[in-house]
Amino acid sequence: MSTVDADLDVDLDKPVRCDDLEVTEARQAQVGSLTVRRLLPLRLRRSVGPWCFVDHYGPADVDGVAGMQVPPHPHIGLQTVTWLLAGDVLHRDSLGNEQMIRPGQLNLMTAGRGIAHAEESPAPHQPWLHGVQLWVALPEASRNVAPAFEHHAALPAGRAGDLQVTVFMGTAAGLSSPATAYSGIVGAELAAGRHAAAALPVDPEFEHVLFVAAGSAELAGRPLGPGRLLYAGPGREQLTVSAAAGSRLFLLGGRPLGERLLMWWNFVARSPEEIASATADWRAGDSRFGQVGGYQGDPLPAPALDPSRLRAR
Numbered sequence: 097m098s099t100v101d102a103d104l105d106v107d108l109d110k111p112v113r114c115d116d117l118e119v120t121e122a123r124q125a126q127v128g129s130l131t132v133r134r135l136l137p138l139r140l141r142r143s144v145g146p147w148c149f150v151d152h153y154g155p156a157d158v159d160g161v162a163g164m165q166v167p168p169h170p171h172i173g174l175q176t177v178t179w180l181l182a183g184d185v186l187h188r189d190s191l192g193n194e195q196m197i198r199p200g201q202l203n204l205m206t207a208g209r210g211i212a213h214a215e216e217s218p219a220p221h222q223p224w225l226h227g228v229q230l231w232v233a234l235p236e237a238s239r240n241v242a243p244a245f246e247h248h249a250a251l252p253a254g255r256a257g258d259l260q261v262t263v264f265m266g267t268a269a270g271l272s273s274p275a276t277a278y279s280g281i282v283g284a285e286l287a288a289g290r291h292a293a294a295a296l297p298v299d300p301e302f303e304h305v306l307f308v309a310a311g312s313a314e315l316a317g318r319p320l321g322p323g324r325l326l327y328a329g330p331g332r333e334q335l336t337v338s339a340a341a342g343s344r345l346f347l348l349g350g351r352p353l354g355e356r357l358l359m360w361w362n363f364v365a366r367s368p369e370e371i372a373s374a375t376a377d378w379r380a381g382d383s384r385f386g387q388v389g390g391y392q393g394d395p396l397p398a399p400a401l402d403p404s405r406l407r408a409r
Contacts, residue, residue, distance in 0.1 A: 118327040119318055122152070128165050130156060130225075135307055135325040137359070144305045144327065145350020146279045148174070148233040148357060148364060152309055152322065154226030155182060163217025163225055168388035169396040170378045171207035173239045173364035175232040177283065178203040178215070179264060181309060181344055183225035189213035190386030193245045202248040202264045204275050208234070210374070210384040211243035214391040228309065228346065230283070232265070233357055233364050238278040248275055257294025259339065260287040268347065269297065280351035288313075288339040296335045296347065304328045304335065304349035311343025320345075361399060368403060375401050 120140055122133035136150040137143060158164075164185055178185065180199045187195045187203050190212040197203045205213060217225065234241070252271040253262045263271040265283030273283075282302065286294075288311065298304055306315060306326045313320045315337050320326055328335060330352070339345060358365045363374050375398050377384045388395070 120325050122323040133323045146232045146353050147348045149231035151229040156225045158225045159223035166215040167396045168212050168214045170212045170385045171362045172210050172374050176205045177230040180227040183222045186218045188390050190388050195247045204246040206244040208241035208243045212385040212388050214388050235279045256296050258292030259294040282349045284347045286345040288343045290341045293338040300333050302349040303330050309344045311340045313339040
């Protein structure tokens with residue numbers, strides 16, 4: 097996905113050690129025709145481990161309408177993680193990949209030094225669309241790697257207590273995803289077929305967030321429903337969760353990155369100069385980002401860049 101959210105103009109990743117659980121509310125943002133719940137970044141908390149962006153959209157009725165339509169747009173310094181709970185989305189990128197993604201499948205795109213992609217509901221498409229779009233900030237040592245794309249149609253799944261666990265990034269509940277990761281990380285979907293309770297083992301060096309995509313859940317007396325994000329700081333060896341029947345939850349976490357991140361539009365960088373250079377390259381049609389073939393429409397233009405907003409704080 098792409099964003100023009102002004103709240104992404106500057107992001108400072110300063111790991112916060114927190115002994116208490118913390119709940120924040122999402123805010124709404126518009127991505128094309130879709131209204132999304134933006135859970136990260138927020139003013140209170142910019143990132144969790146290497147996860148620096150969390151959008152939850154749907155379930156949306158897209159029967160007879162265009163659905164998702166995100167024109168070609170650029171990325172640097174991150175990985176995009178696309179995960180669907182319902183519907184179908186067609187991915188195209190400037191490496192020449194064209195891939196349909198369906199529920200339970202992982203699309204992982206590593207932008208590295210630069211890539212462009214487009215996402216759209218195919219024609220015809222399923223009547224409902226529900227999913228999450230996540231970004232992983234690449235650490236300093238890896239943020240300029242060559243761009244790459246992976247599609248994993250099958251991922252490791254098992255159980256933690258009464259919860260079904262599917263791991264799409266890193267390791268959780270003794271299961272390890274085959275997806276490429278560049279830092280300590282975990283990303284998993286938790287599903288409750290019936291009322292469920294589980295003590296999820298977690299890495300005490302990691303910070304974690306939990307959010308609900310469907311249904312409801314509770315962690316240590318904190319109720320969760322769609323649009324709420326629960327943060328748990330490092331130092332825990334387990335998270336005790338209960339969830340109502342039919343609920344779908346996400347567990348994200350990782351070792352605090354400990355690096356200053358500058359985020360603007362679709363870029364994760366370290367300096368204003370990098371942001372300005374990437375913006376200029378996209379506007380000029382530079383070969384750095386390449387061309388996305390097959391998309392019927394114009395690329396997404398970069399928003400106006402105000403250098404005064406690109407400062408650490």
